[in-house]
Amino acid sequence: MSAPLEHSGFSWRGQALRHGSSRLDRIEPRARILALASFAFVAVLSQSLSVLVMALLMSISLAVVARLDIKRVWRRILAVDLFILLLLISLPFTTPGEPVFEWRQFSASEEGLIHALQIGLKANAVLLAGLTLLGTLSANQLGTGLAGLRVPEKIVHLMLFSVRYMDVIGRELKKMRRAMRARGFVACTNWHTWRATGYLIGMLFVRSLDRAERVHKAMKCRGFDGRFFLLPTPPWQTRDSYFLGVWLLALAALCLGGLQ
Incomplete structure (x- = not known):
């Protein structure tokens, strides 16, 4: 029997990130979305290294509770870290401030080092929290949660379309x-490369446009009137209120700790 499908981060096909059964699975999607939004707000606006370290530890603890596969999650985080690595390396040498050390004719400033460390901590904390809170939801659950929070329908539809057709475009690219490769490239x-x-990127855009037109015509033939009929929003439970309340109290404690 084949292994269950799994998405990479926030899904090619809309499956939830593979993980063990945990209490987090019983939390309603709306509570998870609000928890991630509040966490990202606090982490991104914070300038205190101690607060950012605690936020990262908070994300790690949540990932442990959610029973994520640490090796798989680490590979996804490493991919993002490699993407921003050039920025983090260049910041100490391009930010004016008090020199800490010199390398050839370049000098690294203390302010630049702190700024690079802040960006790294923020990116990893928010990404890990996102993988834990939203990555363990399917695309349909996430769309239902967004609709339950009164997010505009067009944004919800765009998200659902993107999840579906990113996979289609990915298969075309493969x-x-x-x-x-069959032609010896x-x-x-x-x-030449x-x-x-x-040419490959250009043809991918052409095929994507052609596929979009054909899908649009097929949907109109089937009576599509611009609305998706989403699953009913699950009722808000007492445990969702407890989870969100404890989460917000923890974030408030982080903020107060950063002010001291």
């Missing part, structure tokens, strides 16, 4: 890359 650092990559 087919095109297989066709290129080998990626190198030369002009860059030109072929440009």
Whole structure:
């Protein structure tokens, strides 16, 4: 029997991130969305390193409670860290301030080091919280939660369409890359490779537009009037209020700790 499908971060196909059964699964999607929004608000606006470290520890604790596969989560976080690594390395050398050390003709400032550390802590804390709170939801659950919070229908529909057709576009890209390899294409650092990559991206846009037009016509033929009929929003339970209340109290304690 094949293994259950799993998305990468926030889904190609809308499956929940693979994890063990936990109490977090019983929390209503609206409570999770509000918890993540409040956590991101506090983490992004905070400038205190101690608060950011505590926020990261809070995210790690939540991931442990949710019984996420730590190795898989670590690979996803590492991918994001590698993406912002260049920024974090360059900040100490481009931010004016008191020099801490010198490397050749470049000097790293204390302010730049602190700024880079703040960005790294914020990115990892918010990403891990997002993987734990929203990554363990399916796309349908997330859409239902957003609709329950009175998020505009067009945004909810756009999210659901994106989840579905990112997978379609991904399959088209794989087919095109297989066709290129079948014709003997080998990626190198030369002009031919860059030109072929440009053609690949251009054809991907053309095929995406063609697929979008065909899907739109098919949906109109089936009577689509611009609205999705989402599943009913689950009732708000007492445990959801307890979870959100404890979460907000923890965030308030973080804020008060940063003011001292």
